[in-house]
Amino acid sequence: MRNAIIFSIGNELVEGLIIDTNSKYLSEKLKVLGYYVVRIETLPDKLDILVERFKAGLLEADLIITTGGLGPTEDDLTREAMAQALGCKLVIDEKIAQELVERALKYYGKAPESVKKQAMVIEGASVLDNPVGTAPGQMLQLNGKIVIILPGPPAEMIPIFESITQTIKTDDALYTRRIKTLGIPEAVLMNEYKDIIYSNPNITVATMASYERGVEVRLTGSTELKEEIDKVASELLNALGEHVYATDDDSIEDVVYKLLSENSLTISFAESCTGGMISSKFVDIPGVSKVYKGSVIAYSNEVKTSVLKVPESIINTYGAVSEECVKSMAENVRILLNSDFSIAVSGIAGPSGGTETKPVGTVCFAFSSDSFTRTITHHLRGNREMIRKRSTLLAFDIARRGILEWLRQREVSKE
Amino acid sequence: MRNAIIFSIGNELVEGLIIDTNSKYLSEKLKVLGYYVVRIETLPDKLDILVERFKAGLLEADLIITTGGLGPTEDDLTREAMAQALGCKLVIDEKIAQELVERALKYYGKAPESVKKQAMVIEGASVLDNPVGTAPGQMLQLNGKIVIILPGPPAEMIPIFESITQTIKTDDALYTRRIKTLGIPEAVLMNEYKDIIYSNPNITVATMASYERGVEVRLTGSTELKEEIDKVASELLNALGEHVYATDDDSIEDVVYKLLSENSLTISFAESCTGGMISSKFVDIPGVSKVYKGSVIAYSNEVKTSVLKVPESIINTYGAVSEECVKSMAENVRILLNSDFSIAVSGIAGPSGGTETKPVGTVCFAFSSDSFTRTITHHLRGNREMIRKRSTLLAFDIARRGILEWLRQREVSKE
Numbered sequence: 025m026r027n028a029i030i031f032s033i034g035n036e037l038v039e040g041l042i043i044d045t046n047s048k049y050l051s052e053k054l055k056v057l058g059y060y061v062v063r064i065e066t067l068p069d070k071l072d073i074l075v076e077r078f079k080a081g082l083l084e085a086d087l088i089i090t091t092g093g094l095g096p097t098e099d100d101l102t103r104e105a106m107a108q109a110l111g112c113k114l115v116i117d118e119k120i121a122q123e124l125v126e127r128a129l130k131y132y133g134k135a136p137e138s139v140k141k142q143a144m145v146i147e148g149a150s151v152l153d154n155p156v157g158t159a160p161g162q163m164l165q166l167n168g169k170i171v172i173i174l175p176g177p178p179a180e181m182i183p184i185f186e187s188i189t190q191t192i193k194t195d196d197a198l199y200t201r202r203i204k205t206l207g208i209p210e211a212v213l214m215n216e217y218k219d220i221i222y223s224n225p226n227i228t229v230a231t232m233a234s235y236e237r238g239v240e241v242r243l244t245g246s247t248e249l250k251e252e253i254d255k256v257a258s259e260l261l262n263a264l265g266e267h268v269y270a271t272d273d274d275s276i277e278d279v280v281y282k283l284l285s286e287n288s289l290t291i292s293f294a295e296s297c298t299g300g301m302i303s304s305k306f307v308d309i310p311g312v313s314k315v316y317k318g319s320v321i322a323y324s325n326e327v328k329t330s331v332l333k334v335p336e337s338i339i340n341t342y343g344a345v346s347e348e349c350v351k352s353m354a355e356n357v358r359i360l361l362n363s364d365f366s367i368a369v370s371g372i373a374g375p376s377g378g379t380e381t382k383p384v385g386t387v388c389f390a391f392s393s394d395s396f397t398r399t400i401t402h403h404l405r406g407n408r409e410m411i412r413k414r415s416t417l418l419a420f421d422i423a424r425r426g427i428l429e430w431l432r433q434r435e436v437s438k439e
Numbered sequence: 440m441r442n443a444i445i446f447s448i449g450n451e452l453v454e455g456l457i458i459d460t461n462s463k464y465l466s467e468k469l470k471v472l473g474y475y476v477v478r479i480e481t482l483p484d485k486l487d488i489l490v491e492r493f494k495a496g497l498l499e500a501d502l503i504i505t506t507g508g509l510g511p512t513e514d515d516l517t518r519e520a521m522a523q524a525l526g527c528k529l530v531i532d533e534k535i536a537q538e539l540v541e542r543a544l545k546y547y548g549k550a551p552e553s554v555k556k557q558a559m560v561i562e563g564a565s566v567l568d569n570p571v572g573t574a575p576g577q578m579l580q581l582n583g584k585i586v587i588i589l590p591g592p593p594a595e596m597i598p599i600f601e602s603i604t605q606t607i608k609t610d611d612a613l614y615t616r617r618i619k620t621l622g623i624p625e626a627v628l629m630n631e632y633k634d635i636i637y638s639n640p641n642i643t644v645a646t647m648a649s650y651e652r653g654v655e656v657r658l659t660g661s662t663e664l665k666e667e668i669d670k671v672a673s674e675l676l677n678a679l680g681e682h683v684y685a686t687d688d689d690s691i692e693d694v695v696y697k698l699l700s701e702n703s704l705t706i707s708f709a710e711s712c713t714g715g716m717i718s719s720k721f722v723d724i725p726g727v728s729k730v731y732k733g734s735v736i737a738y739s740n741e742v743k744t745s746v747l748k749v750p751e752s753i754i755n756t757y758g759a760v761s762e763e764c765v766k767s768m769a770e771n772v773r774i775l776l777n778s779d780f781s782i783a784v785s786g787i788a789g790p791s792g793g794t795e796t797k798p799v800g801t802v803c804f805a806f807s808s809d810s811f812t813r814t815i816t817h818h819l820r821g822n823r824e825m826i827r828k829r830s831t832l833l834a835f836d837i838a839r840r841g842i843l844e845w846l847r848q849r850e851v852s853k854e
Contacts, residue, residue, distance in 0.1 A: 038476040040467025041647060045458060047481065052455025061453040062488060066462065066479035073477060179822070232456065293736075299722025300715030303736045307714025310790050310823055318742035320735055321708075321718045327733035327776055331746075361742055375725050407594075408725055 025196050026086040028059040031077065032066040033092035033102050034176060046091040046174075046181055057189060058196030059087055069093055074105030082109060086169055087192065089185075092176030094159035096141050103162075106173060107146050110166065114144045117151055120160055127158065146173075152187060156180045163188060199250045201257040204270045206238040206421045213239055213264075220259045224252055235406060235414045238269065266428065269421055276420040277305050283427045284315035284365075291423065292361035293319035294332055294353040296344065296370040297387060301416045317361045322353065328370075332356045345370050347388050347399035354392035365430070366392045367423050371404075373411045387415045391426035395433060398426055440611050441501040443474035447481045448489065448507035448517050449591060461506040461589075461596055472604060473611030474502055484508055489520030497524060501584055502607065504600075507591030509574035511556050518577075521588060522561050525581065529559045532566055535575055542573065561588075567602060571595045578603060614665045616672040619685045621653040621836045628654060628679075635674045639667055650821060650829045653684065681843065684836055691835040692720050698842045699730035704779040706838065708734035709747055709772035711759065711785040712802060716831045732776045737768065743785075747771045760785050762803050762814035769807035780845070781807045782838050786819075788826045802830045806841030810848060813841055 030051060032044045047064045054061055062085060067073055074093075081088050093102030107114045121143035128135035142159045145151055149171075152161030157180040162173040170192055174181045205213060210233045214221065221229055221241065226249055230242040241260065243253050261268055270279045284291055293302050303319040306312055322328040325344050329336055334352040342348040353368035371387025378384035385404040390397060402418055404411045445466060447459045462479045469476055477500060482488055489508075496503050508517030522529045536558035543550035557574045560566055564586075567576030572595040577588040585607055589596045620628060625648045629636065636644055636656065641664055645657040656675065658668050676683055685694045699706055708717050718734040721727055737743040740759050744751050749767040757763040768783035786802025793799035800819040805812060817833055819826045 036647075037463075038466050038479060039470050040463045040465070043458065043460060043463045048452075048455045048458045050455070051453050055454050062483070063492065064453060064481035066481075068477070077478065295715075297722075298719070300710075300718030300734060300736065301722075303715030303738075304713070304719045307712075307716075307738065307827070308824070313738060316738050318736045318738040318746070319715060320746075321715065321733045323718075323722065323728060323731050323733040330777070331733070331735075331775060360746060362745065409723070412722070 025058065025060045026194050027062045027084065028054050028087040028089065029062060029081040029085040030054075030064045031081065031088065031090040032064065033069065033074065033090060035069050035099070037066045037092070038068045045178055046176065049178070049182065050089055050091070050185065053185070053189065054087070054089075056198045056200060057192060058194030058198060069099045069101055071101050071105055071108075074101055075108045078106055078109035082169065082171075087172070088169070089172045089174065091174045091181050094142065094173070094175045096138050096158070100141075102173060103144050103146065106171065110146065110164070110171070112164075113147045115147050116140065117143045117145045117160075120145075120151065124158060146171075149173075152184045154180050155183050161185075163191075197247050198244050199247045199253055200242055200244045201253055202272050203241045203243075203257060203260055203264070203268055204238060204274075204276075205241070205264060205267045206269050206276075206417070208239070208264070208267045210239045213241070213267075217260060217263055220256060220263055223259075224249075224256055227253055227256060235404075235410050236417060238417065266425060269424055276417060276424065277309060280420050280423050280427070281306070281309050281312060281315060283424065283431075287431065289365065289427070290315050290317050290363040291365045291367070292317045292357050292363040293419070294350075294357035294366065294368040295319060295321050296323060296328070296353075296368075297373040298369050298371075298412050298415050298419065299323060301412055302367065302369065302419050305416055305420075317363045320357050320360070328353060332360070343382065345372055345382055345386055345388055347390065347401060350388040350390035351392070351397055351399050354390035355397060358392045364393065365423065365427060367419050368392070369415055369419050371411070371415060373408045373415075375408060385411055387411065387418070389415075389419055389422045391422045393426060393430045395430065398422065398429075440473065440475045441609050442477045442499065443469050443502040443504065444477060444496040444500040445469075445479045446492065446496065446503065446505040447479065448484065448505060450484050450514070452481045452507070453483045460593055461591065464593070464597065465504055465506070465600065468600070468604065469502070469504075471613045471615060472607060473609030473613060484514045484516055486516050486520055486523075489516055490523045493521055493524035497584065497586075502587070503584070504587045504589065506589045506596050509557065509588070509590045511553050511573070515556075517588060518559050518561065521586065525561065525579070525586070527579075528562045530562050531555065532558045532560045532575075535560075535566065539573060561586075564588075567599045569595050570598050576600075578606075612662050613659050614662045614668055615657055615659045616668050617687050618656045618658075618672060618675055618679070618683055619653060619689075619691075620656070620679060620682045621684050621691075621832070623654070623679070623682045625654045628656070628682075632675060632678055635671060635678055638674075639664075639671055642668055642671060650819075650825050651832060653832065681840060684839055691832060691839065692724060695835050695838050695842070696721070696724050696727060696730060698839065698846075699780075702846065704842070705730050705732050706780045706782070707732045707772050707776035707778040708834070709765075709768040709781065709783040710734060710736050711738060711743070711768075711783075712788040713784050713786075713827050713830050713834065714738060716827055717782065717784065717834050720831055720835075732778045735772050735775070743768060747775070758797065760787055760797055760801055760803055762805065762816060765803045765805035766807070766812055766814050769805035770812060773807045779808065780838065780842060782834050782841075783807070784830055784834050786826070786830060788823045788830075790823060800826055802826065802833070804830075804834055804837045806837045808841060808845045810845065813837065813844075 051061045121140045124139045125135040128139045149162040149164040159175040161184040164171045228244045233239045328334045350368040358366035368390045374384035390399045466476045536555045539554045540550040543554045564577040564579040574590040576599040579586045643659045648654045743749045765783040769781045773781035783805045789799035805814045
């Protein structure tokens with residue numbers, strides 16, 4: 025397997041002002057392309073450090089990728105440092121220089137000499153078009169090694185990197201299927217379905233459990249195993265049934281959106297402890313207006329009774345965190361917002377507000393449709409943020425299961 | 440200045456499964472404690488790589504901090520690797536071993552020998568208590584160098600690191616003031632207030648502009664300059680007036696929460712394009728129920744008219760993205776949810792939905808109180824996510840300015 029080293033460059037990174045998301049993205053992609061990432065180095069914008077670290081990296085790795093340090097100011101030293109480390113010259117790319125000057129004139133009315141800095145290219149490197157920003161990427165192949173230089177902003181880095189994945193792919197490139205589940209504990213899943221999961225010794229199995237995404241099974245092997253991996257994945261999908269909420273790159277909200285959109289149906293939410301998180305996550309999806317009416321965030325009991333018309337007797341008898349309350353919230357918000365379905369969530373996210381019978385982490389959920397309502401209570405662990413994120417995931421899951429049940433009922437009644 | 444290297448350890452990091460937030464936290468803190476972070480290295484759980492990289496780091500840096508790789512399984516190799524790199528032995532800490540065995544018996548009913556792995560300590564190191572998890576931290580001083588070993592989960596790493604900041608602080612420790620502004624472009628701010636900002640040549644000035652947080656001015660210097668830095672900060676605060684939305688660690692939602700809480704006032708929101716993001720961010724604050732009633736997420740026009748009672752004539756005449764519409768949304772949600780104040784937001788987050796007169800990024804905001812309503816329209820740049828995040832920031836800012844105006848009016852009327 026070929027080795028790779030990723031360099032993330034910028035004072036803002038080593039001073040802790042921003043989080044490096046580029047390296048996560050690149051290391052995940054590089055694994056699939058068949059590289060072993062021996063390390064990621066985050067470095068300041070300092071020429072001597074960059075030259076020394078690049079030189080060390082070039083001795084050890086088959087592939088070097090840098091992100092950041094390609095701006096037009098004096099701080100931006102990645103180009104210079106890599107040229108020095110490689111013992112190559114920097115030359116001006118006249119076509120890019122011309123574009124940069126025209127762009128500067130158009131936007132700022134003047135084009136100082138410094139704008140041309142971004143047109144400096146390591147001699148022999150191919151220029152990688154930047155569809156979003158001004159600094160192009162560069163790729164150089166030298167003595168069997170590949171050096172790739174990319175800009176720092178993720179919106180610029182990602183499309184440039186995607187344009188070269190086929191070029192740098194190795195014979196060790198991998199094929200991966202991801203099966204995302206909820207409602208079955210990791211240990212139970214891996215034990216009950218082990219005959220399927222481990223049926224092919226050539227396939228590597230990994231699991232990952234998280235409060236935000238449930239339990240994910242990853243099946244990985246060389247690209248030649250594609251059909252075999254797909255076969256195991258499809259057997260596992262069949263066996264797990266509705267416990268699978270999504271596969272591969274889909275999120276749970278994507279799946280709920282698709283279920284609604286394909287059937288021209290709509291949804292609304294009534295949120296208490298999640299406080300708008302379910303709604304906001306759903307609105308992350310462009311075009312969601314086709315299926316999403318809106319929500320009532322009933323954070324106070326007053327809003328639960330005044331806007332959502334939950335009878336005061338329910339709150340007095342069972343409390344605001346009860347299946348009775350979320351049932352009423354769900355049914356009423358569905359009618360109030362004129363949607364086909366609705367979800368309601370009420371719980372205790374903490375840190376305070378817990379009692380002996382309803383400790384922090386108690387969260388009630390309801391799904392409502394014109395033909396049935398389902399409720400469930402979960403006891404969640406973790407801090408306020410974890411409880412709210414897990415509740416958001418579970419809310420989408422009760423929506424997914426409810427919509428599937430409703431669609432099945434409709435099929436039966438049609439027959 | 441003393442040099443530091445941070446090592447983040449874990450296969451899940453170099454395979455891109457999770458994002459490294461520890462290094463951001465540590466590098467920000469180390470700067471303030473007087474260290475220059477020469478690099479951050481992210482490494483896999485592989486003994487030979489770890490030993491080699493730790494050895495290289497020990498030659499270069501005065502302070503080495505590792506996070507991760509302290510679990511009880513065979514994958515977790517940080518302890519062993521650091522002992523080898525230092526040429527020291529690992530010894531068992533009997534007190535911790537005893538605690539780990541008792542804990543395992545309590546939670547799992549059995550205590551395999553492997554639980555004692557987490558009690559292995561580098562000879563001569565002090566044990567750093569882990570108040571949250573099982574793996575303690577370790578600190579070793581050797582030949583004028585400091586080695587600190589911390590667990591990977593942030594909830595465990597942070598309190599342990601905080602317990603030793605006073606011990607590792609250098610004579611170059613820094614004092615920083617952060618002034619966070621909105622409503623004045625970075626270039627204008629730095630030019631108009633340069634006489635204050637640059638009044639003391641011993642103070643280092645840095646600015647950071649972001650769509651999520653506005654423009655931040657950082658004043659930094661040695662801890663001995665504390666009074667001088669505070670003086671410049673306070674002059675700048677006076678000069679900038681209401682453009683300053685927060686200082687130091689406060690966020691804009693913290694400031695709105697405090698303004699409401701200190702005056703026993705309440706707020707509600709009517710959101711369209713932000714889709715619950717304003718609400719969800721506010722509910723991140725524990726105890727927010729004191730000041731927050733709830734929200735109506737009126738994503739569809741139907742909900743704007745049916746629940747929020749925006750007259751259809753307003754939507755037909757001016758459109759849903761208009762100051763007229765948000766004014767009506769804000770006034771009506773305030774009355775519907777019985778709060779002292781309200782904020783309404785309606786805009787075009789894209790990628791589709793833009794028109795020639797109202798392109799993607801057009802966002803209207805309204806603040807409503809019992810005595811006045813204010814509206815404003817912003818034209819924002821960026822993708823859907825950036826527009827929604829910027830809108831959320833601006834919504835809290837119009838709330839902050841509106842509440843301050845209302846409080847001033849109340850003061851005047853009392854006189």
